[in-house]
Amino acid sequence: MSTERDAVAYRLPSGVTTSDVVEACRGTGRIEGQPVRPTRRTYLDSFDGRVHRAGWRLWEEGPETDRRTVLVDGATGRRLGRLDGGGRRFGSEFPLGAVGDRLRGVLGIRALLPVVCVQGDEAPFDVRNRDDKRVLRFVFETLEAFADGAEEGASLGVRLRVEPVRGYGKALRRFRKALGRLGFTEPLSPDPQDAALSVLGRAPPRYTSKIRVPLARGMPAGDAVRVVLLHLLDTLQTNEEGTRADLDSEFLHDFRVAVRRTRAALGQLKSILPPGPAARFREGFAWLGQVTGPVRDLDVYLLEFPTLAGRVTHGNDLAPLQRFLEGKQSTEQRRLVRSLETRRYGALLVSWRRFLETTPGPDWPESAGTPVERVAGRRIWRVYRRAVNEGRAIGPSSPDEALHDLRKTCKKLRYLLEFFQSLYLEEDVRELVGALKGLQDNLGTFNDLCVQAETLPRFGEEMGRVGPVPPTTLLAMGALVESLRHARLDVRAEFHDRFATFAAPATRNRYRKLFEAG
Amino acid sequence: MKTIATYSIKGGVGKTATAVNLACLAAREGARTLVWDLDPQGAATFYFRIKPKVKGGAKGMLARNGTLARQIRGTDYEDLDLLPADFSYRHMDIVLDEAKKPTGRLRKILKPLEDEYDIIFLDCPPSISLVSEAVFRAADALLVPVIPTTLSARTLEQLAAFRLDQGLDDLSLLPFFSMVDRRKSLHREMLETLPLQFPEVLDARIPYASVVERMGVQRAPVHAYARRHPAAQAYEALWAEVRGRIG
Numbered sequence: 001m002s003t004e005r006d007a008v009a010y011r012l013p014s015g016v017t018t019s020d021v022v023e024a025c026r027g028t029g030r031i032e033g034q035p036v037r038p039t040r041r042t043y044l045d046s047f048d049g050r051v052h053r054a055g056w057r058l059w060e061e062g063p064e065t066d067r068r069t070v071l072v073d074g075a076t077g078r079r080l081g082r083l084d085g086g087g088r089r090f091g092s093e094f095p096l097g098a099v100g101d102r103l104r105g106v107l108g109i110r111a112l113l114p115v116v117c118v119q120g121d122e123a124p125f126d127v128r129n130r131d132d133k134r135v136l137r138f139v140f141e142t143l144e145a146f147a148d149g150a151e152e153g154a155s156l157g158v159r160l161r162v163e164p165v166r167g168y169g170k171a172l173r174r175f176r177k178a179l180g181r182l183g184f185t186e187p188l189s190p191d192p193q194d195a196a197l198s199v200l201g202r203a204p205p206r207y208t209s210k211i212r213v214p215l216a217r218g219m220p221a222g223d224a225v226r227v228v229l230l231h232l233l234d235t236l237q238t239n240e241e242g243t244r245a246d247l248d249s250e251f252l253h254d255f256r257v258a259v260r261r262t263r264a265a266l267g268q269l270k271s272i273l274p275p276g277p278a279a280r281f282r283e284g285f286a287w288l289g290q291v292t293g294p295v296r297d298l299d300v301y302l303l304e305f306p307t308l309a310g311r312v313t314h315g316n317d318l319a320p321l322q323r324f325l326e327g328k329q330s331t332e333q334r335r336l337v338r339s340l341e342t343r344r345y346g347a348l349l350v351s352w353r354r355f356l357e358t359t360p361g362p363d364w365p366e367s368a369g370t371p372v373e374r375v376a377g378r379r380i381w382r383v384y385r386r387a388v389n390e391g392r393a394i395g396p397s398s399p400d401e402a403l404h405d406l407r408k409t410c411k412k413l414r415y416l417l418e419f420f421q422s423l424y425l426e427e428d429v430r431e432l433v434g435a436l437k438g439l440q441d442n443l444g445t446f447n448d449l450c451v452q453a454e455t456l457p458r459f460g461e462e463m464g465r466v467g468p469v470p471p472t473t474l475l476a477m478g479a480l481v482e483s484l485r486h487a488r489l490d491v492r493a494e495f496h497d498r499f500a501t502f503a504a505p506a507t508r509n510r511y512r513k514l515f516e517a518g
Numbered sequence: 519m520k521t522i523a524t525y526s527i528k529g530g531v532g533k534t535a536t537a538v539n540l541a542c543l544a545a546r547e548g549a550r551t552l553v554w555d556l557d558p559q560g561a562a563t564f565y566f567r568i569k570p571k572v573k574g575g576a577k578g579m580l581a582r583n584g585t586l587a588r589q590i591r592g593t594d595y596e597d598l599d600l601l602p603a604d605f606s607y608r609h610m611d612i613v614l615d616e617a618k619k620p621t622g623r624l625r626k627i628l629k630p631l632e633d634e635y636d637i638i639f640l641d642c643p644p645s646i647s648l649v650s651e652a653v654f655r656a657a658d659a660l661l662v663p664v665i666p667t668t669l670s671a672r673t674l675e676q677l678a679a680f681r682l683d684q685g686l687d688d689l690s691l692l693p694f695f696s697m698v699d700r701r702k703s704l705h706r707e708m709l710e711t712l713p714l715q716f717p718e719v720l721d722a723r724i725p726y727a728s729v730v731e732r733m734g735v736q737r738a739p740v741h742a743y744a745r746r747h748p749a750a751q752a753y754e755a756l757w758a759e760v761r762g763r764i765g
Contacts, residue, residue: 132567134594166599167591168591
């Protein structure tokens with residue numbers, strides 16, 4: 001609900017011209033037309049619409065030599081901040097201040113991408129009182145919306161934006177009355193981003209990597225699993241372009257999660273899938289997981305680098321290692337792109353989609369007709385028990401492998417819970433996932449520390465093969481490995497308690513109640 | 519949010535011109551800026567073409583949960599707003615005196631504006647009074663225009679002593695030379711010697727210029743009508759220096 005301080009916009013009612021508006025409000029003061037000025041702005045947001053979801057609008061405007069970045073409140077149009085310059089794509093690139101602080105809070109590691117471009121003219125009019133003070137401004141906007149890089153735009157029609165001046169409510173009220181008499185009705189949001197998207201037939205970015213697949217009890221398991229896998233395939237393909245262009249590391253992350261979930265489904269639900277295709281696709285997705293692995297590992301290293309550097313006294317000495325990893329990431333990224341351009345990749349996705357969209361035929365096992373909740377329940381209960389048994393067998397002298405195996409089992413359990421969550425009460429699933437998450441975080445951290453301690457010496461060797469490594473860097477890397485070893489012991493010590501929560505009788509009973517009977 | 523008060527015991531030294539011109543520069547850079555014209559003469563208010571009237575007068579403004587925010591008016595300049603003066607401000611000392619903890623009152627009523635403004639300029643009346651004391655406690659920096667004469671040295675001494683006496687360690691004292699006339703030998707002398715006694719005197723100097731006096735005719739900040747004049751550029755240098763000092 002806008003106050004008397006907020007800008008509002010209106011579409012001109014049919015038959016009303018800009019001159020009609022100017023004439024109608026002569027009673028509010030002396031009207032002074034200002035020079036028409038061009039406007040051109042590119043709206044920015046993360047792939048998953050974090051800026052929009054936070055209730056803001058962000059854009060860049062102006063010529064190359066005088067670029068500005070502006071952040072406003074989406075509902076009121078009120079400016080939250082303005083920065084000189086543009087081209088900033090990550091939260092870390094923004095200076096401290098109203099714009100940067102807010103963006104860093106919502107973007108995380110996601111990049112800002114162009115959403116839509118709005119271009120056109122603004123014809124401002126000032127209303128002045130007897131002291132020649134501006135008491136109101138209204139602007140006719142003739143705007144067009146362009147998709148990023150498009151030649152042709154879509155018109156937003158002529159809009160009237162009204163900018164009140166704080167403290168001059170009377171002028172605003174008189175103006176609004178005049179508009180009312182002309183037939184102006186519902187005000188729009190003063191910021192044209194939503195209108196621009198709407199006129200292009202698009203919605204504000206709203207991607208989520210969460211699995212929200214609605215299944216119904218009684219549905220044949222074969223149909224249910226195809227619905228889930230199609231959802232995963234859509235997610236994978238949605239993230240493909242961003243992965244190829246390496247726009248930010250979340251694209252590849254989400255891409256790989258979709259691959260992992262697909263492999264988990266193919267593995268865990270083997271019994272209801274036709275064995276030939278299932279095996280073939282398992283192999284295909286295993287390959288896809290393999291070719292995307294190296295880049296992801298390096299992305300994680302680079303994202304974690306400040307934390308890693310913080311573990312040793314002379315973090316700056318690790319700079320050569322960072323440069324080495326950045327170079328390696330570039331190389332691996334190019335390799336990844338080539339893999340995604342192969343016929344093998346293209347054929348995998350095409351045949352997979354075809355397989356999933358085809359109604360199950362005689363090559364499918366009979367069990368595919370079982371109601372999905374029976375299959376889901378039995379599987380989840382079984383994997384839960386396996387996780388509990390694996391965890392119970394882990395003692396202080398168990399090898400690290402045991403924890404890595406348990407981590408994999410927990411992941412399978414987690415994915416199963418996520419695939420089939422719509423079959424159960426939301427709060428029940430949430431509680432179970434919560435207990436599982438605590439254990440998964442511990443196992444995940446442990447795994448990361450093990451991998452880092454193992455790969456660091458290898459990196460050192462690789463760096464040495466390229467050229468001489470400064471002794472200070474090697475020393476710092478050595479210190480880092482030591483620090484990671486200590487950290488690993490601490491994390492391992494926490495395992496016991498985390499597992500106890502997960503394996504507690506109360507949790508076990510919950511699992512049993514929900515899933516055992518199927 | 520930073521609060522800068524333009525302050526001087528004497529009148530006619532360029533307090534208001536400084537407040538208005540620096541506020542205009544701050545807003546140009548994108549800082550959301552507010553000027554509060556605390557002087558019942560209402561010069562700053564006049565420059566912005568706004569009527570020197572607030573509902574409820576000084577009493578209403580200074581009350582806790584008072585009418586302050588509702589009296590803010592937008593100027594003709596983007597990101598620049600004004601809290602107008604009012605003739606009742608001549609009684610501000612009395613109003614403050616009646617309040618609990620009078621010297622902290624200004625700071626208290628300005629605090630809620632933190633989310634809305636990046637910088638507040640307080641254009642103070644020429645005096646040394648309860649209002650001045652309240653301003654000292656509300657401000658992060660005191661911008662003190664000094665005409666380069668011997669009397670100014672005394673005034674600065676008094677001010678520095680007062681600041682020390684009151685324990686106002688967080689208040690930055692920023693004296694600067696104002697209305698400088700390089701034709702006068704006394705001015706030239708003081709420009710050399712005063713900074714030796716007061717090293718905190720800023721480097722930027724505002725020359726005496728009729729273009730600044732014309733603010734009362736133009737009813738606008740100097741940058742709105744004479745952006746390229748040396749006086750306008752002197753204010754830019756002053757603002758850059760002040761901005762650097764307050765962080």
